[in-house]
Amino acid sequence: MKNYDAIIIGAGQAGMPLAKKISSKGQTVALIERRAIGGTCINDGCSPTKTMGSSAKVAHMVSRAGDFGVNISGYTIDQQKIKARKNEIIELFRGGAEKSLEKQDEIDILLGEASFVDNHHIDVAFPDESTQRIYGKRIFINSGTSPRVPEIKGLKESPFLTSTSIMELNETPEHLIIMGGGYIGLEFAQMFRRFGSKVTIIDRGDRLVKQEDEDVSEEVSKIFQEDGIDLWSDSEVSEVSYKDGYTLKIKTSKGDKSIKGSHLLVAVGRTPNIPKGIENTKITLSKSGHIETDDYLRTGEKKVYALGDVAGSPPFTHIAYHDAHLVFQTLYQEKPVSKQDRLVPYCMFIDPQLARIGLNEQEAKKKQIKYKSAKFLMEHSGRALETDQTRGFFKVLVDPKSKTILGATILSMDGGEIMAVLQMAMLGGITYDTIASMPIAHPTLAESLNNLMMQLE
Known part of the structure; x- marks a missing residue:
């Protein structure tokens, strides 16, 4: 069994920088990742969605070229090329992240799934079905979240899309129905509308971006309506059926309705990725399923910390990255910094x-x-x-x-x-x-x- 000064579960936007910072102190680090280096941001979050959003912005500006005195006879959308460009960016960013980690002699990258044995020991299960037990003086959890799939009749039996799988489409949907009017739903709604899809958003709330002031919500709704996106507020999907297309039964404030579409994106939030064996520790979960931490990101176990989305931090890449700074300052620079002391900026990449x-x-x-x-x-x-x-x-x-x-x-x-x-x-x-x-x-x-x-x- 190999001993480490630190074990980090998850090579996302908190795990990677923290690993490098700790190793810079001459301490040994095991960085465990079950999926892909870079986490959600690089692989199926920020980077790929904003890359595809840039293609959508170009399509939008081309469609408006005449407004600027530039006459274009016509254009077409190549969804496969848009996908290929997105994949190139992922490979570029992920490759850069992998190289930067491999340069650190004190970091061991373990591509497998972590399970807690206790508050200091972790079992790592590798794809070849072998396992390895390791010891860490401190353990840091940065395991992120995954798309949430609600319990709706017929949904799990249908080939619905998530924020990950929608970016793998080789064709432009004829009519994309989106369940959820949050950040993810709105960004994809405008993106695929600009690619030429008919788009309908079904949202449980009485207005979009409810966390914002009413005048902001009204302006966002106005923009989306100008873009030709249908908004169904105060609406909830009660049943999904699929046969050469989707039929959704919907309960609305104006009675029961139904809608048909070619594709369905489920964007109703995300679920924390809780490592296996967590019950073998004193780590507790909140009512929302996130790992509970104090103001310094420490869990119920004195030597175990949680960072980013899985810890219920504001669900933004830059906050996960900042969590790594806070933990490092607190533990390795003896400059305790509370997560309560920061301003939290955020940006939704609609247009x-x-x-x-x-x-x-x-x-x-x-x-x-x-x-x-x-x-x-x-x-x-x-x-x-x-x-x-x-x-x-x-x-x-x-x-x-x-x-x-x-x-x-x-x-x-x-x-x-x-x-x-x-x-x-x-x-x-x-x-x-x-x-x-x-x-x-x-x-x-x-x-x-x-x-x-x-x-x-």
Whole structure:
């Protein structure tokens, strides 16, 4: 049996950087991965979906070429080439990740499935059916999540798609039905609409992006309707049948209905990947099935930590990556950092992008925090007008006394980039009146921040 200073279960966006950081201290690491190096982000999450989304954006701009005075007689979608381009990006990113790990002499990569024997011993089952028991002074769990499949009559007997399998299609769906109006559902809805599919979203909520303010939700819905996407809100699928296509029975706020389509994407959330043998430890799970941790990501076992999605951290790659930083600082640099002390940015890669940092109005009201708000429409932005991408708006909340920024929602072209600017302003304590009067290069999208902040004066 081989002993390690650290065992890391899962080579995702927390596991990989943590392994390298620990090995840089001269400590030995066993990095266990049952599927593919890089985790969800590289293999079937961020990288491949944004690559395919870029193809969809090109298709959209080509369809609008006449608006810019560029006359194109016609174009076609090559779904197989889009898939091939996506696979090239996966191989490029995964290959880079594998090479960076292989350079570290202190890291052993074990491609197999981990099972807890106790809080220090792990059994690794390899594809050839052999097993190996290893010991770790500390264990870190970064096993991620998988698409959730709800208990719906007839669903499991049908060849439904998940966020992984939909990217393997060689044909463009004639009519794609999407169960779920969350991040995954919305990104794929707009993507395949631009590829030429008819798209229908069926969502249980009464409005899209319910975590955002109502005006943001209304604008997103308006954009999707303009794009020709059908939205069924307050609706729930009760039965699925498949025979040369799908028939779904749906319960809606206006009575029972049915819908037919060629393909079905199930995008109703994700389920934590809990390692086998967890019952052999003092690790506990939350009601949602995630591994419970304290503010420093420690589980019920003193020497076992959980990071990223499996630990219930906000389900974003950058937060999993940040979890690795927090754990490393706490354990190896003696600089304890709580997960409660961070600002959590996120961006939904619909078009225009929807990004947020800090509070929005509904959260500020719930917490009884006083604020002033302002909104700047993209239809008044010079850069947006020049590029003819005028949908959406900037929205900001500020503290009336200190004039510091409490939060911002950016629904615009390159919204994530603008959000990051405001994130840095929040961390630096820069006041809104400073941003209102600072010279920002013209003509850029960022200069609309001047206009946004001026409205607060």
